[in-house]
Amino acid sequence: MTEPAPKTRIQKKNTGVILEAALDVFSQHGFRGATLDQIAQASGLSKPNLLYYFPSKEAIHISLLSGLMDTWLDPLRRLDPGGDPVDEIVGYVRLKLRMARDYPRESRLFANEIVQGAPRILDQIEGPLKALVDEKAAVIGGWAEAGRIAPHDPHHLIFSIWATTQHYADFDVQVRGILGGGADPFSEAEAFLTGFYRRALEPR
Amino acid sequence: MTEPAPKTRIQKKNTGVILEAALDVFSQHGFRGATLDQIAQASGLSKPNLLYYFPSKEAIHISLLSGLMDTWLDPLRRLDPGGDPVDEIVGYVRLKLRMARDYPRESRLFANEIVQGAPRILDQIEGPLKALVDEKAAVIGGWAEAGRIAPHDPHHLIFSIWATTQHYADFDVQVRGILGGGADPFSEAEAFLTGFYRRALEPR
DNA sequence: TGAGAATCTGACCAAACGGTCAAATGGGAG
DNA sequence: CTCCCATTTGACCGTTTGGTCAGATTCTCA
Numbered sequence: 001m002t003e004p005a006p007k008t009r010i011q012k013k014n015t016g017v018i019l020e021a022a023l024d025v026f027s028q029h030g031f032r033g034a035t036l037d038q039i040a041q042a043s044g045l046s047k048p049n050l051l052y053y054f055p056s057k058e059a060i061h062i063s064l065l066s067g068l069m070d071t072w073l074d075p076l077r078r079l080d081p082g083g084d085p086v087d088e089i090v091g092y093v094r095l096k097l098r099m100a101r102d103y104p105r106e107s108r109l110f111a112n113e114i115v116q117g118a119p120r121i122l123d124q125i126e127g128p129l130k131a132l133v134d135e136k137a138a139v140i141g142g143w144a145e146a147g148r149i150a151p152h153d154p155h156h157l158i159f160s161i162w163a164t165t166q167h168y169a170d171f172d173v174q175v176r177g178i179l180g181g182g183a184d185p186f187s188e189a190e191a192f193l194t195g196f197y198r199r200a201l202e203p204r
Numbered sequence: 205m206t207e208p209a210p211k212t213r214i215q216k217k218n219t220g221v222i223l224e225a226a227l228d229v230f231s232q233h234g235f236r237g238a239t240l241d242q243i244a245q246a247s248g249l250s251k252p253n254l255l256y257y258f259p260s261k262e263a264i265h266i267s268l269l270s271g272l273m274d275t276w277l278d279p280l281r282r283l284d285p286g287g288d289p290v291d292e293i294v295g296y297v298r299l300k301l302r303m304a305r306d307y308p309r310e311s312r313l314f315a316n317e318i319v320q321g322a323p324r325i326l327d328q329i330e331g332p333l334k335a336l337v338d339e340k341a342a343v344i345g346g347w348a349e350a351g352r353i354a355p356h357d358p359h360h361l362i363f364s365i366w367a368t369t370q371h372y373a374d375f376d377v378q379v380r381g382i383l384g385g386g387a388d389p390f391s392e393a394e395a396f397l398t399g400f401y402r403r404a405l406e407p408r
Numbered sequence: 409t410g411a412g413a414a415t416c417t418g419a420c421c422a423a424a425c426g427g428t429c430a431a432a433t434g435g436g437a438g
Numbered sequence: 439c440t441c442c443c444a445t446t447t448g449a450c451c452g453t454t455t456g457g458t459c460a461g462a463t464t465c466t467c468a
Contacts, residue, residue, distance in 0.1 A: 011415095046416070046418085049417075056456075111315070160371075170319050173321055174322065178330075192360035193360070199403070212444075212445095251447095252429090255428085
């Protein structure tokens, strides 16, 4: 599936530069809205030179998406079945929110792709992503059955965490437009979300 | 801002047909990804005929967006300061989720637009949308101060409702990919979200 | 240093795109 | 029926887009 890894020093540098520039452009305009010329200009390379390193526009996009999937799933992977249930889940919320703050382009890249039907990563969703979510949902479900957290559907609990945290990256414009210029959405969001999830999860 | 209302019977019918087809196409592919030919084919009209009713592709898009904003805000408008606080907010969650279920194309149209910076509706966000949100946030804030709901930042509470409900429309592919074929995401989501918000909001 | 491979570029191409226009067709009021 | 205006269309245009290619330049290593 992946191309053979870059060999030479120049290849390593330029594929990196291209992917960085492409992340900028794709996350801002979506796949169809981005043009090779934009990516070329952003990366400081000529258009034919892009196509020397990647066989097509779509190949750049796919390379970005599959490279990101791992990073994106990492916080969930860290959810520890042996830890304190509420702390673990709230910690996951906090971690996911920080990723939205620190990697908004990555978040928007995924959002763009999935909103439009995820034609290029549907198999990854139904494969490794589903597997990991099912595994962690089982852990959370176990906590719920043991009465260590309030009883909530674990899959939808995870969805809600994704939704609420990525919202601050994907809908950044809307959030800032409503809050006004003075506020820092992310620090406010961290206070709100940790309090909110803690209250919803603590058993009574 | 708006064009003069359609006069003749044919005008009324065809502008409707066009907007319906355009909603399909724009919500699936985004503004840049949609083409006039696609909209023409979906509406059963010829491309020049589209441009007889709308001056440009962008005009169709803007017409859709501004026509939708009102519908989209309606559930929030219905939040009653005189009702029971928890019931009102949970009722809003339920209403918003049903809109996501019944009007997923509209939700995705907004999502596409906002993810990419909302270039065509930023003023509506900072204007009437912000005004309505501020008004309702004040109501919720009052409930919190009176101890009738748990203390949560009202603006971010509203954001979380938007995020969790629209998630089921905007990220439908992902949700179904993870849940598998058997489930009905929306009825599961309603059970989860009402329980979750009730628990997070009820004062102790 | 020199030869061969790797890297880079200007010029170019075919298709797709948003949009125009003159002319043809259709509907409806008198 | 007729005339006029609304509606519809095929043909066309200039631009943008993803991608190609032959050749120039640079790098690497024996």
